[in-house]
Amino acid sequence: MRVSLGLLFFVAISAPLVSQAGPLECTNWQQQHPEWIWCDDFETDSALERDYFDVDRQAGRFGVDNQSAAFGGTGSLKATYQTGVQDAGGVKLSFGRTTVSPARLTTVDFDDVYWRFYMKLSSNWTGNAMKLSRGTIFVASNWSQAAIGHVWEGDSLNLGLDPVSGVVGSTVRTTKYNDFDNMQWLGKRDGATQIYAAANVDKWICIETRMKLNTPGSSNGEMSLWVDGQLDAQASNLNFRGSYTGYGINSIMIENYVNSGAPRIQSRSFDNFVVSRTRIGCGATVVRPSPPTNVRTN
Numbered sequence: 001m002r003v004s005l006g007l008l009f010f011v012a013i014s015a016p017l018v019s020q021a022g023p024l025e026c027t028n029w030q031q032q033h034p035e036w037i038w039c040d041d042f043e044t045d046s047a048l049e050r051d052y053f054d055v056d057r058q059a060g061r062f063g064v065d066n067q068s069a070a071f072g073g074t075g076s077l078k079a080t081y082q083t084g085v086q087d088a089g090g091v092k093l094s095f096g097r098t099t100v101s102p103a104r105l106t107t108v109d110f111d112d113v114y115w116r117f118y119m120k121l122s123s124n125w126t127g128n129a130m131k132l133s134r135g136t137i138f139v140a141s142n143w144s145q146a147a148i149g150h151v152w153e154g155d156s157l158n159l160g161l162d163p164v165s166g167v168v169g170s171t172v173r174t175t176k177y178n179d180f181d182n183m184q185w186l187g188k189r190d191g192a193t194q195i196y197a198a199a200n201v202d203k204w205i206c207i208e209t210r211m212k213l214n215t216p217g218s219s220n221g222e223m224s225l226w227v228d229g230q231l232d233a234q235a236s237n238l239n240f241r242g243s244y245t246g247y248g249i250n251s252i253m254i255e256n257y258v259n260s261g262a263p264r265i266q267s268r269s270f271d272n273f274v275v276s277r278t279r280i281g282c283g284a285t286v287v288r289p290s291p292p293t294n295v296r297t298n
Contacts, residue, residue, distance in 0.1 A: 062089020
C-alpha cells in the first residue's frame with residue numbers, strides 16, 4: 001500500500017532538449033570530474049557485462065546500438081519493446097560498500113547520490129513506459145533492500161518518484177529483492193512534464209535524480225527529479241532507513257518494464273549515464289530550455 005505523507009514538493013514544466021550527437025563525455029572522467037562515481041557513454045556493447053553486475057538483454061532486444069544517432073559519440077543503450085511483453089531489458093550498476101557484486105569504491109558508504117542520463121523515445125512511441133530507474137541499498141547477498149528510490153510512472157504521460165523503506169527502527173525487514181510486502185511506501189510524487197507525449201518523441205531529454213538518505217533516527221531524506229535541468233518533482237522529510245546504518249546507497253539501475261505489457265513494437269534509448277556525489281546537470285552540448293513559467297506547489 002502506498003501511503004501519502006502530505007510532504008512538500010515542487011514540480012515545473014519545461015520543454016524537451018534537442019541536440020545533435022556531441023563529444024564523448026566520459027573520456028578521462030575520473031580526472032575531469034573527481035566528484036563522479038561512474039560515467040558511461042555506451043559506446044561498446046561488449047563492455048556491458050564487464051561494467052554492470054546484471055545485464056538483462058531480453059534475447060537481443062537490449063544492448064548498445066551503434067546504428068542510430070547517439071547523444072554523444074556513436075553509441076547509445078537501446079531497449080526494444082515487443083507488443084504485450086512486459087520486459088525490454090536493463091542494467092544494474094554496483095558501487096560503494098556492498099554485499100552484491102562489489103566493483104568500485106567498495107569501502108565507501110554513500111548517503112547522497114545523483115544520477116543522470118539522456119533518454120530518447122522512438123518516433124512511433126505511445127504510452128507511459130512505467131519503470132525507468134531506481135537507486136537502492138542492498139544489505140545482503142540475497143538482494144534484500146533497506147530502501148529504494150524509484151523513478152517510475154506518473155499519473156499520465158509523466159514520470160513519478162516513489163520512495164520506499166524496508167526498515168523498521170534499525171532492523172531491515174526485507175528478505176529478498178522487491179520484497180514489497182515488507183516495505184513501507186513513503187508517498188508517490190508525480191512530475192509535471194509529459195515526457196511520453198507525442199511532441200517529445202525522437203528527442204534527447206535530460207533526466208537527473210537525487211536520492212538522499214535520512215540522518216539515522218530522523219526523517220530528513222529527500223528525492224528530487226529534474227527534467228532538462230528544471231526541477232520536476234520533489235519529496236522531502238523522508239524516512240528511508242530509520243536508524244539503520246549498515247550500508248549506504250550502493251546500486252543504480254536503468255530498467256524497461258511495463259506492468260501491463262508494451263502496447264506496440266517501439267524503443268527508447270539512453271546515453272551519457274553519470275552517477276555522482278553532487279549535481280550533474282545537462283552537458284554543454286545541450287541547448288537549455290527557457291526557465292519554466294508554470295510552477296506548481298502542493
